[in-house]
Structures are given as C-alpha cells and as structure tokens.
Amino acid sequence: MVGGGQLARMTHEAGIPLGIRFKLLSASPQESAAQVVRDVVVGDHRDLDTLRRFAQGCDVITFDHEHVPTEHLRALEAEGVPVRPGPDALVHAQDKGVMRAALDRIGIASPRHRIVTDPADVTRFAAEGATGGDGYPVVLKTVRGGYDGKGVWVVRDEAGAAEPFRAGVPVLAEEKVDFARELAASVVRSPHGQAVAYPVVESVQVDGVCDTVIAPAPDLSGERAAEAQRMALTIARELGVTGHLAVELFETRDGRLLVNELAMRPHNSGHWTQDGAVTSQFANHLRAVLDLPLGAPGARAPWTVMVNVLGGDYPDMYSAYLHCMARDPQLKIHMYGKDVKPGRKVGHVTTYGDDLSEVLDRARHAAGYLRGTITE
Amino acid sequence: MVGGGQLARMTHEAGIPLGIRFKLLSASPQESAAQVVRDVVVGDHRDLDTLRRFAQGCDVITFDHEHVPTEHLRALEAEGVPVRPGPDALVHAQDKGVMRAALDRIGIASPRHRIVTDPADVTRFAAEGATGGDGYPVVLKTVRGGYDGKGVWVVRDEAGAAEPFRAGVPVLAEEKVDFARELAASVVRSPHGQAVAYPVVESVQVDGVCDTVIAPAPDLSGERAAEAQRMALTIARELGVTGHLAVELFETRDGRLLVNELAMRPHNSGHWTQDGAVTSQFANHLRAVLDLPLGAPGARAPWTVMVNVLGGDYPDMYSAYLHCMARDPQLKIHMYGKDVKPGRKVGHVTTYGDDLSEVLDRARHAAGYLRGTITE
Incomplete structure (x- = not known):
C-alpha cells in the first residue's frame, strides 16, 4: 500500500487475519502505518523510481491516498505491475473535473x-x-x-x-447545494466484477471535516437507500473501480441525491464498519484488490456511530484515554499513533447498540473528552 | 511480547487500534508474529542477556508462551523490568506440580x-x-x-x-477423570485488581488438541457458569495473575468442576472473542498488562463457534481459502502466516449467529475444507 497514514495502518490490521503480507511505502518511518508494519519502504510516492523499487515483490499495489501522479501509475501498469484501482479509474478520484465529466456521461446527478x-x-x-x-x-x-x-x-x-x-x-x-444532510454510499468491487454495498450512512461534517457517521442513516427510506446504493454500484462498474469506493452524497431538501465527492480507498465514512459490520471496509478493500471473494457488508447492530477524535490543546491524551475506557467499557477506541496537534485527526471511537440517542451520546462524549472539549 | 507465534501475531493486531507500540522477541524473522510487527528482536527467549536487551525501551513485558525460565523472569524483575504476569504468578502455568499445590492450598478442586x-x-x-x-x-x-x-x-x-x-x-x-465435557473459564485481571470474566465456553479436543470452541457452553446452567467464573476469578486473585487467565475445566458426569490446566496468556479457547465478544481476549490482555481499564467481555451474538484449521496433506491452501470465502461471506478466517504441515495449527475460523447447529456446521465445514478433509 502506498501511503503511511491511518488508512494504511488500519488496512494492515485488517490484513493480518487474512494472512496477507503487507508492504508499505511511507514518507517517513514515523508515520501512522509505518509504526506497525514489518516491511516498510521509506520514500516519496511522487517519484517513479521509488514506486518501481517498492513494487518489486508486490502482487498488487493499492493506495491510502490519491496523490500518486496518474502518469506514474500508467507507467507502472505498462511495466506489468497490477495497480488497483487502476489509473483509468483512480483519475476520477484525483481530478474533480474528470470526475464530474464522467458522472455527466454515465447519467449520475451532480451539483x-x-x-x-x-x-x-x-x-x-x-x-x-x-x-x-x-x-x-x-x-x-x-x-x-x-x-x-x-x-x-x-x-x-x-x-x-x-x-x-x-x-x-x-x-x-x-x-452551493441547499442540502438537508450528507450521506455516504460505499461499495467494494473486485476485478472479476463481484460487488457488495454497505448500508448507507449519514455523515456530519464540521468545518469541512468529517465529524460523526451514523450507520445506517436515520429516517432514510428503503427506496432512497437503494437509490444511493445503485448510484454507487453504477459508478464503480462504469468507472472500472477495484476496491472500496465511497460516494459522498448531498440529500437535497427537495429530495434528490447529488454526488459530492468520490474516494477510491478506505474512507472515513466507513470506519464504523470495523466494529459495526460483518466485514470491515479495510478487509473488503484488501479482498477486492487481491481478487478474493468479498465478505458480507451487513451491519452487526441496529445502530453504529463513529466520531472522529481530533487533537485538542493538550498534547498528552493519556489520562483522557484512561477515563474514556473506564467510563464506557463497551467503547471501541482506534488510535492512529500520531502526535496530537490541534484539529488533527488522531483517532476515532465507535459505539453500537439498540438506542441511537444513547449510542450517539456515548461516542460524542468520548470523542469530546479525548479532545478536551468535555471535561466531566 | 516474548514469543513469535500466532498469539503474539493476534495480540499485535489487537494493539494497533489501542495505539500500542508493540515490540517482539522472536526466535526467527519468519515466525507468525514477526511477519507483521515493525519492531522485532530475533533471539532466544531462554537467554537472559537476550531478554535484557529486548527489555530495553519496553514499558512492560508479556508472553505468548510459558517457556521463559522462571529464574530469568525473577532476574528481570529484580532489575526493575515490569514483567506481567510476574514470575510468582506465571510459575503456576509453567509447572504443573506448583499449580496443583497452589490450587489445593486455595481450595480449588483438581483431579x-x-x-x-x-x-x-x-x-x-x-x-x-x-x-x-x-x-x-x-x-x-x-x-x-x-x-x-x-x-x-x-x-x-x-x-x-x-x-x-x-x-x-x-x-x-x-x-483419569470421567468427564462429560471440557469447559474453559477465562478472566482478565489488571495490576490494580480490576477483573472481567468472559462467558464460559465448551471446548472440544481431538487427539489432545483444541478443535472446536462453542460460546457460551450449551446447556450450562447459570449456577454452574457462575461457579466456573468464580473459580477463575479466585485463581486470578489468589495467584496474583496479571493479564488473561484461561482455566481449562473438566465437567464431570456427577456434576463437579475440576481444574485441568491454567494458561496465563491469550488462549485458544478465547479466540472466539475476536469476532464474538465486545472486547477480544487479546485487547483485554494488553489492557491488563498495561494497567488500562478493561473492556466489556460480553458476547455480541447468541452463539459464536471457533474451529481450528489444521494443516492437511495439501501444502497450498489457496484454492480452499477462495472456496470458503465465496461459500460463506459471513465466515471470519484468521490465518497465522505459517507453512502448512499436517496437523499443525495454521489458522482458525469463527462463525456466529442465532442458531447453534447452523453456526457449528458452517465453522466445521470451513475448517474441514481448508484442511482438505471435506472436498465438497
């Protein structure tokens, strides 16, 4: 996997039970994923020779971000390296102009x-x-x-x-869309064309950053949910996506679904699947890029909530970490091994259960306590 | 963690979301855990100087097996290295004579x-x-x-x-006890004395090797289950155990519970907790040895079954692996990265659901297919 961030860290975690030998290209040996992976190449993902060296011995290459130049991916592919998702698909997650043109062409609604x-x-x-x-x-x-x-x-x-x-x-x-809320529809697609669709979630952004994800999206009709899943499956098929595709959607006040952004990798809107779904987005991304049969995407609990933990004003989060574990023994904490800086995503928490308001309260309390915005 | 086997591999996996920097002492760089951990020291766990070198920079040392000489653990402890479980507790899992004498002393029934x-x-x-x-x-x-x-x-x-x-x-x-079946009661205990008890499970052995674990143990009365949990909690407290303690029990035909063996580390009878409990035995073992508050031990599904995957006559398990994933998208496979040798534990599968016979059938079919004893 190219990129040493938390997505690679959690993908490696998901690959351990699958028996996968995970190799990482990381900008530094201190990055989130590099701390936990055996086989790390330190180098610049914008350098083609570094990518070539990294690719030696890999069965397939995939990504924790969209920042590898498209032309480098085409060069690797031309040299016989399996790149998944391939550059012809990935360019739609790299270039918003190309993405909008493609969605217009295949008849998927955008702003x-x-x-x-x-x-x-x-x-x-x-x-x-x-x-x-x-x-x-x-x-x-x-x-x-x-x-x-x-x-x-x-x-x-x-x-x-x-x-x-x-x-x-x-x-x-x-x-500027007058939306009622934001949704995310995620699917995973294999090279041989198998695809699974996760439950559609509601995503709450704060200052342009994902804050809370509720699975499934509350008060979403079965028809609207199926429409969102169909849109994501159509995009994955028509653009030839391999791996996890997250489709961020606006639900407008007049009842339409419009595509906001696409991501062709594990995505923040899918972190809830680690504790809330039969198969996590990370495991299914790996299964897809390795062309293994996909795992069931269904939810394990009536409600699962994920809230991001942002760094606050206190660089040492340890006492808050102890407090949250002691207060809620059912809480699932996922830390990324990053130094705490104000506003930086340093982890996330998930909660699940039968009562949405209780599940939401527990997750928001823990994330707020870890950040330092809640102190009791 | 001392020892490079699958228990260390799965403990590292559980430590990633906890933000733990995991260091491994492994007999070779090819062992199960060494394949997936960043910070590996290759050396012999029977050599005190190797242990000393390994301990540098560790906040705490714990184990994936019982084979470190007790006197080395005492030496490390005397030099100020936190060893958990400590040698005074661990000796009961190392020496069956010491274990039996201690159980007699604290009034816990043995054969x-x-x-x-x-x-x-x-x-x-x-x-x-x-x-x-x-x-x-x-x-x-x-x-x-x-x-x-x-x-x-x-x-x-x-x-x-x-x-x-x-x-x-x-x-x-x-x-030789005339037992009706074997049970296992597992608890996790912290240095500050917090303890949690997992549901009591039934363990089915084949040729002296754990084959199937059913959680919770079917047809076990609430009183008997509570008695088994009390026995395990008493042993953990009286022997001063830190971390995960598995108590293997005989349930006799005349209704008594007798302790067979003790293990003071994650244990095969607890693998079901990875997919079947709110907090896995691996996560709680780490939380205990680091003196973090413990996670909830409750089951997530009415029934969870774990079946070990032993190596069969076919060294290449790949096509069976594909078949099992495709046949049962809800199946959870855990591979250890080991070469397949006949009879060797190379992984396990878990299944969960509402109907025990269906859950058991799915797990046994998958494990048998992976081993090569079932071919359709």
Missing part, C-alpha cells in the same frame, strides 16, 4: 458545475444558475489535491473568487 | 494427583484411588514443557508408565 477560467467567469457561472440575485454563493474547488476541506472555497462575490486561481491549477465551480 | 517418582510409585498412586481393580488408567504429565497433548500420557499399567520418567524431570500423576 451544477463547470470548469471556470477566472473570477469574471465565476460570476458568469453564478448568473447562469441564478433564480434571483447574482447566483452567488458559488463553491470553487481546485480539481486536484484537495481533501478535508482544503482546496475548497465558498465564495460570495467576484472579489472573493480570486484566491483559488492563484495556484495556477484548473478550478471547478459548483452550485 | 486427584501427586508427584510420582517411578513406575512402581505410579502403581501405588493408582491403587490409592482404586474403587475396584488396580486403579489404572492414570494420566502422567511432565511438570514442565508440555502443550497441545505433548508431555501427557494416559497409561494403562506399570510397564506403560516408564516413558514419562525417561526425560529425568518430575512427573505428576493424575486420576
């Missing part, structure tokens, strides 16, 4: 969008969708490199639209 | 037993318990070094009693 060239063009894009007023606010995104709210701007006028263009990379404009 | 000196003494031991005939068969055990049926003999007469004495180590004689 209104187009590539814009300068601030004046943003004003024209806004006006094209205006139902009164100037059509602002507009969402601007750099087509490559953004994550967790980085590379995304909500702009309210033409003057505010200047910043995204400063990096000199293409910019995508999108309507 | 009738005493240390014997030669075959004639075995005949005297047999006669002491005879209720008709000569009192044979008798069970003989070397007091140290046995596991999985090794170091244990069932002898039917004085001539047959000669072999166990050949090694020149003390031999323990025990009555």
